[in-house]
Amino acid sequence: MRHAYAGKVLRVDLSQRRIREEPLDAELARAYIGGRGLATKMFCDEVAAGVDPLHLGNKLFLATGPLTGTAAMCGGRYMAVTKGALTGTIACSNCGGNFGPELKYAGYDMVVLEGASGEPVVLVIDDGKVELQPAGKLWGKTVHETEDALHKQLGKNFKIVSIGPAGEKLVRFACIMNDKHRAAGRSGVGAVMGSKKLKAVAVRGTGGITVADPKGFRAAFLDAAEKLKAGDVTGTGLPQFGTAVLVNVINEQGAFPVRNFQQAQFESAEAISGETIAEQILIRKRSCFACPMACGRVTAVKEGPFAGKGEGPEYESLWSLGAAAGVSDLAAVSKANYICNELGLDTITAGSTVACAMELFEEGVIAAEQAGCDLRFGNGAAVVELMSKIGRREGFGDVLAEGGARVAEKFGRPELFMGVKKLEAPAYDPRGVHGMGLQYATSNRGACHVRGYMIAPEILGVPVKMDPHATEGKAAMNIAFQNLTAALDSTGICLFVTFSVGGPEILAHLTAATGFDYDLDEMVQAGERIWNLEKLFNMRAGFGRKDDTLPPRWLSEPIPAGPAKGKTVPLDEMLTEYYQLRGWDEQGQPTKEKLATLGL
Amino acid sequence: MSKRLIVDPDQCTSCRLCELACSQLAVGAYQPSRSHIQVLIHADDAFFFPLVCIQCEDAACMDACPTEALVRDPDTNAVVVVEENCTECGLCVTACPYGAIRCFDGRAFKCELCGGDPECVKYCSPGALRYESEDSWSPEQRKAYAAQMQDLAEEVLS
Numbered sequence: 001m002r003h004a005y006a007g008k009v010l011r012v013d014l015s016q017r018r019i020r021e022e023p024l025d026a027e028l029a030r031a032y033i034g035g036r037g038l039a040t041k042m043f044c045d046e047v048a049a050g051v052d053p054l055h056l057g058n059k060l061f062l063a064t065g066p067l068t069g070t071a072a073m074c075g076g077r078y079m080a081v082t083k084g085a086l087t088g089t090i091a092c093s094n095c096g097g098n099f100g101p102e103l104k105y106a107g108y109d110m111v112v113l114e115g116a117s118g119e120p121v122v123l124v125i126d127d128g129k130v131e132l133q134p135a136g137k138l139w140g141k142t143v144h145e146t147e148d149a150l151h152k153q154l155g156k157n158f159k160i161v162s163i164g165p166a167g168e169k170l171v172r173f174a175c176i177m178n179d180k181h182r183a184a185g186r187s188g189v190g191a192v193m194g195s196k197k198l199k200a201v202a203v204r205g206t207g208g209i210t211v212a213d214p215k216g217f218r219a220a221f222l223d224a225a226e227k228l229k230a231g232d233v234t235g236t237g238l239p240q241f242g243t244a245v246l247v248n249v250i251n252e253q254g255a256f257p258v259r260n261f262q263q264a265q266f267e268s269a270e271a272i273s274g275e276t277i278a279e280q281i282l283i284r285k286r287s288c289f290a291c292p293m294a295c296g297r298v299t300a301v302k303e304g305p306f307a308g309k310g311e312g313p314e315y316e317s318l319w320s321l322g323a324a325a326g327v328s329d330l331a332a333v334s335k336a337n338y339i340c341n342e343l344g345l346d347t348i349t350a351g352s353t354v355a356c357a358m359e360l361f362e363e364g365v366i367a368a369e370q371a372g373c374d375l376r377f378g379n380g381a382a383v384v385e386l387m388s389k390i391g392r393r394e395g396f397g398d399v400l401a402e403g404g405a406r407v408a409e410k411f412g413r414p415e416l417f418m419g420v421k422k423l424e425a426p427a428y429d430p431r432g433v434h435g436m437g438l439q440y441a442t443s444n445r446g447a448c449h450v451r452g453y454m455i456a457p458e459i460l461g462v463p464v465k466m467d468p469h470a471t472e473g474k475a476a477m478n479i480a481f482q483n484l485t486a487a488l489d490s491t492g493i494c495l496f497v498t499f500s501v502g503g504p505e506i507l508a509h510l511t512a513a514t515g516f517d518y519d520l521d522e523m524v525q526a527g528e529r530i531w532n533l534e535k536l537f538n539m540r541a542g543f544g545r546k547d548d549t550l551p552p553r554w555l556s557e558p559i560p561a562g563p564a565k566g567k568t569v570p571l572d573e574m575l576t577e578y579y580q581l582r583g584w585d586e587q588g589q590p591t592k593e594k595l596a597t598l599g600l
Numbered sequence: 601m602s603k604r605l606i607v608d609p610d611q612c613t614s615c616r617l618c619e620l621a622c623s624q625l626a627v628g629a630y631q632p633s634r635s636h637i638q639v640l641i642h643a644d645d646a647f648f649f650p651l652v653c654i655q656c657e658d659a660a661c662m663d664a665c666p667t668e669a670l671v672r673d674p675d676t677n678a679v680v681v682v683e684e685n686c687t688e689c690g691l692c693v694t695a696c697p698y699g700a701i702r703c704f705d706g707r708a709f710k711c712e713l714c715g716g717d718p719e720c721v722k723y724c725s726p727g728a729l730r731y732e733s734e735d736s737w738s739p740e741q742r743k744a745y746a747a748q749m750q751d752l753a754e755e756v757l758s
Contacts, residue, residue, distance in 0.1 A: 070630045071620035071723065098616075105631065180643065206633025214624060222722065229725060239726075284646045287615035292725030295611035298646045466652075 003212040004066035005034065005515040008129060010108045012123060014196050015056060015115030019130050024109050025225075026083065030516050035065035036092045037490035037530040038465070039081035039110055042089075044533055049540030052068065054170060056116035062103070062161065063110035065492025069101035069209045070217070073224040076101050076289025078184075083541070085188030085195075086172040086403050087348065087446050089421045089536045093189045094104055094489055095180035095523050096288030098545035099217035102159035105205025113159040117197040118427065124154065125203040135199040139168060142342040143177040150202050162200035163190045164344030170194050171401040173349035179186065181296070181311035182288065185346045187423060187445050209273060212515030220508035224501050225292050231500030233460065238295040238496065239285065241274030243315035246427075248273050253459055253468065255432030255560030256319065258325045259377045260355040261418045261553055265427040265562040268328030271390055272318045276330055281330070291494060300448075304508040306335035306384065313347070317554070319427035320351025325358055332380025336387045343391025349403055352424035354386050356404040356416055365411045372396045381385040407549040416554045421446035421543065432564030433458050435466065436572040440479070441548045444534035450495055452481035462499055471570055475578040487527030529598045531598045532590050536600070545588045548575060602677040604734050605711070605718055609748060610747075611728035614641045614648040618720035618729060619670050621721050625719050626709070636711040648670070650728060652720075653700035653711040655679055664695035669708065678713040683713065698749075
């Protein structure tokens with residue numbers, strides 16, 4: 001096989017207990033790069049769009065990119081590609097840590113998980129030796145207990161992805177976890193793994209990955225590392241405070257959603273900020289594989305009712321388990337976050353779903369006896385308790401385990417769900433950051449920030465500063481970000497590098513590693529191809545223009561106070577321009593000409 | 601005064617870029633299993649330690665080697681492997697108190713300081729690895745370093 005790729009795909013049919021290897025298709029690898037792109041291409045070729053995400057006909061791809069496991073800047077990512085249990089859209093959850101590189105060192109670019117086992121199993125990959133082992137004793141265990149047990153049984157060198165009780169119980173927003181605290185978080189990929197009765201994949205690899213041009217590759221890394229070190233966000237903000245550095249930044253912009261997006265500035269933001277984390281609970285910084293920035297935080301709440309330890313909370317979790325629910329107690333937010341990691345829950349959806357339930361409670365739609373606790377905004381203890389209940393589908397947690405869209409629907413107030421395509425929005429109020437509204441509406445997996453991070457231009461001024469309250473140029477910028485991000489994800493490096501480097505640096509890594517003579521246009525076009533492919537899958541799954549919309553609150557209820565006071569999202573004008581620039585028709589269907597250009 | 605590869609584990613974030621840098625030079629691939637430097641990661645205790653040969657003054661590996669396959673490089677002070685003398689007997693591996701030598705493909709492998717220009721240092725953004733002149737150390741730094749190595753030995757043995 002070529003450089004940079006391991007060269008093999010591992011295919012595991014869990015129904016038949018059949019394990020096969022197949023060569024990686026080099027031509028497809030060039031067109032779709034790897035990771036998100038290549039796995040989505042294979043997924044769309046193999047799986048009918050109408051499949052029930054939790055049916056054994058759905059497949060789950062754990063895929064690395066060509067830069068995963070190399071010394072590329074932050075080259076340690078793998079992606080879980082499937083049809084999402086929460087959304088019913090194409091899903092691709094991206095994760096760092098040490099699992100992806102180890103899979104490649106064991107000889108595989110990706111694992112394709114098909115069918116469903118009757119009994120709980122663990123997939124063990126020890127270099128070229130692959131087997132399914134019974135996992136009855138692990139079923140019911142937390143992510144942390146599972147990793148500890150497998151390390152004891154197999155050896156400490158194994159890198160493990162697993163699901164917690166949430167994935168087993170098919171909580172619709174269960175994650176796949178690795179390195180105990182790292183999550184392939186969104187869209188419910190953990191529930192898909194749970195539906196296959198696959199508790200974990202443990203891998204040990206002693207092989208290596210070569211690159212086509214070691215000298216050029218080394219130069220690309222050293223150049224990027226210098227730029228990352230010099231950048232404000234990558235050299236100072238993230239290393240010093242982690243992603244939580246954003247709490248004060250976004251709050252000051254008046255775009256930090258509070259109490260289920262009823263307000264956009266949190267009076268207690270300081271209490272849950274990165275600065276406060278550093279003062280109160282930080283133990284040390286931790287990197288994912290090959291990352292010079294180290295935004296991870298090892299933390300501990302040493303005493304009190306919320307004592308615990310783990311990693312995080314990240315920015316999004318500080319918001320979802322904090323401000324979204326009106327909670328300002330950092331200890332409670334941290335504890336809720338630790339529980340999510342142990343049970344395998346997406347913190348964003350988990351917190352937002354509770355916030356939605358809190359508004360339903362305050363509106364008198366949900367009664368106290370039904371909820372089993374006092375669901376008023378600000379009750380941190382209730383958030384903590386509900387995380388445990390959701391993760392195990394106990395009591396009212398069983399209701400919330402369906403996610404905010406289904407909860408709001410069930411109680412007759414669908415407008416109180418704050419998300420798109422059943423995926424809860426993250427911690428940016430799009431009324432205060434208009435391009436983010438377009439991003440939420442058009443992202444192929446629902447209201448997601450990491451498919452086209454418009455906060456970079458609109459708030460942080462990367463690569464250029466745009467007015468967050470204007471619409472001009474947003475469609476073009478959002479498309480550029482979406483395409484570049486699709487290409488970047490597919491390479492296996494981390495999105496966070498783009499705060500300091502861009503297409504040219506990514507391209508330098510990719511060409512030196514693979515030996516493919518991509519130019520910048522071809523690389524970005526691969527991203528556009530991937531984006532359109534995802535879109536086509538969603539259209540076959542029944543999604544269309546009607547779904548590329550936002551909750552009524554963001555479209556017609558102005559932000560009540562702060563710098564973005566009076567703003568709503570002028571979506572229609574941005575969306576129409578977006579479809580035109582994408583080469584799609586008025587219904588958001590890619591035109592034949594566009595598809596021909598992309599070779600689709 | 602020769603330089604030393606200084607390990608400052610408090611700065612380590614467990615990114616393992618040192619393993620990648622090392623293995624590319626050592627075996628021509630990104631292959632942490634073949635890196636001379638290995639980051640010990642005990643995540644539950646937030647313990648990260650880049651483990652690498654410290655080129656001991658009184659090197660147990662050299663004493664243990666029956667075939668004179670380990671010699672001192674006078675320029676860098678590194679203990680280097682003379683490949684043609686090595687029989688892969690493994691006595692140096694057993695003798696090293698830190699586990700900093702391993703055997704592959706019929707010979708011993710260990711950090712040789714890249715001939716005086718260690719590659720791992722260039723990849724270490726947080727500054728957990730530095731290549732510095734020994735006389736730049738204060739007595740406090742020497743003491744702290746000795747204490748760290750003692751802690752490490754306990755960690756490895758426990």
